[in-house]
Amino acid sequence: LGMHILFVTGEYPPMQGGVGAYTEQLALALQAQGATVSVLSSARAKARQHGHLSAELAIYPEFRHWGMAIWPAVKKWVNKLGADWLHVQYQTAAFGMNPAINLAPWFWRQQTHVAWTYHDLLPPYLFPKAGHALRTWVTERPAHLCHLPIVTNEGDFQQLAPKAPTVQKIPIGSNIQGVVLAPAARAAQRALRGYAEDALVIGYFGFLNRSKGGLTLIRTLERLRHAHPHVHLLMIGERVGASDPTNFAYLQEVEALIDQLGLAERVQWTGRQDDAQVGADLAACDVLLMPYEDGASLRRGTLMAGLASGCAIVTTTPQTPLPELVDGRDLCYVAPGDAQAAANAILQIASDETRANALRQQARRRSQLFTWQAIAARHLELYESTAYIQL
Template identity: 45%
Template sequence: MKAPRILFVTGEYPPMQGGVADYTRELSRALVGLGHEVGVLTSVGASQAPDEPSITLFPQIARWDWRLWANLDRLIEHWQADVVHIQYQTAAFGMHPAINLWPTWTNQTKALTAVTFHDLLRPYLFPKAHWLGLRRGMTHTLARGVDLAITTNPEDSAALRPRRPDLIEIPIGSNIPCAPPPNFDREPWRARLGLPAKAAVLCYFGFLNASKGGELLADVLAGLVGRGIDAHLLMIGGRVGASDPTNHAYLQQVEARIAAAGLAGRVHWTGHVPGPEVSAAFLASDLCLLPYADGVSYRRGSFMAALAHGMPILTTPPAVPYPDLIDGETLLLAPPDAAALTAAAHRILSDADRRRGLGETARRLSERFTWPAIAAATLAAYRAAPHV
């Protein structure tokens, strides 16, 4: 049987910065490795990387508005896609509902249609549309309109299952493999990053926005310093992504909080750096602090990357139970409160053996979320999906 030709539709793709961009690239690479042809329809800011010529990139979309319908229909027919798979993140599609309505209103293709929900944020329609339930309805319309609906975590599954009982859950993987530069040595890398050799180094990975608890990072650092600990915070990666302009305002709030607390000299920003340098920054740190406002989740690429690097992780409790995430065994959990997080960070920073044990457990858990396994699960979902 001929392997299906798969067309991904995503609002962002490298070198655009964003978790969905990296996810789509990694899944595409894994599917190509399994013998499939993969195309990607995306924004004009994307470009082909020299090391992935086997992925056919269509960086054609300047604005994700109603013109998308005709563009997508033409491409499906021209490229003869067997599967059209939307990688859905509301902000990456400009908060516009065109992509939500395409499967129901204009899709004439014989291809199997699928969507992976990377979040359930609602697109913008018009003022006060949320009062009528219309914005929520756009998400439900997309979920019902495709042949296959995929979520990445139990929270989103619970929210969507009443509308789409046959949805499939496939967690994401780490966009950053644990692969530091050759001959990595922790102490020289600390010096290169401006970190004192004996300091207690917290790290944070990912873009800043209000859901990720950026202000708590500053508060916990201040609390540790107030307890007499020579603590530093290493901010790994770019500060804000390409999709959501509100992130810039939130970044300014976090920076102001750091400055007001007199912590600027203790906060170190790597900026956007290649994957091996991200790995080196993780491995140069003592504890990964991820104070999500809405709780840890498998949809968080920053969390999955921390697992893959075998980091001891301090984060906030998930919104729904996760059997694999056991407080004190897989990771440490504390409520999104500065005092509670500071106390937990102080305890674990004082116990190197416990940090080592948590890191080993985290790395073992991450082995469940490899890209070949995610690609295989995605293909199995395609095969099982009902399609007329």
């Protein structure tokens, strides 16, 4: 048998969240390339039975809390399963803001190889008045304590690499398989959603939180209403995610703005759906608007899904380098929080079919940089080449 990798993740399906979806896709792709993969996660990932094999993946929904007790508990699982690598999929909120996980690699590395993927570099909340320097130290500690630290994008790489020279960059993939709809199937999907042929359908994918610019989304729709009589907004997917309780409060702000501006008739929420339905809805939109407050980034699985689905994308100017995607060729950038600029960009695409099709083709082409097969192969290469490092 190949190498055995044990993932530790604060969220995993059926919990809603990008890190859980990423972990599942990576695990399946690694397994397809000959590795054995097990997943230790939150007890909230329970709807899949204990030790349930999802396509031969062993899932153990073990943990209710992520405090110090995880140190010996995870070590026991490493022994029990004979894991060659222990790989933490880290996002601050997914581990309940608890810093115990950040220091754990020091304990675990005595027994096995430890890898650590940063899905963000947001410092955790430690205690009142904990300074930014201490919180940043806690966030960056694992990069110094594990054999293989990984980031998902160039901005995070530039932040960590000077301090942790062993850090590697591997992008994330789309958790949605892109669907290509023939013109008749696309028209049928739009009709299914109740849109007339001359409708301008703006899509948004993923649940809402403050960093994703939901209020800008609604203000853009308000501006478009005056320019296009049949504009609609299709909100694709679940409304809120599992890891961050502030998401729900933000959703209520967005819903209040929709009501205040009298836009309820123009906004449709699909709710949770399977990947094929998500793919069909993405393909049916005229433009995908993703107005991230902190700019477009390769750590956004929702952006990856838009590329894989061949969407004409309007998103916000990256705040850190994003050399892989070029403005005007692969997608269109506008300033964060600028609803008028977003509306103008959408109207330009909607009025120029040749340009819209060029953006769609190019998006699909760029998504080939981020296939799960390539991502899994790169992981295996790094597991093999760093297995000899002595810490």
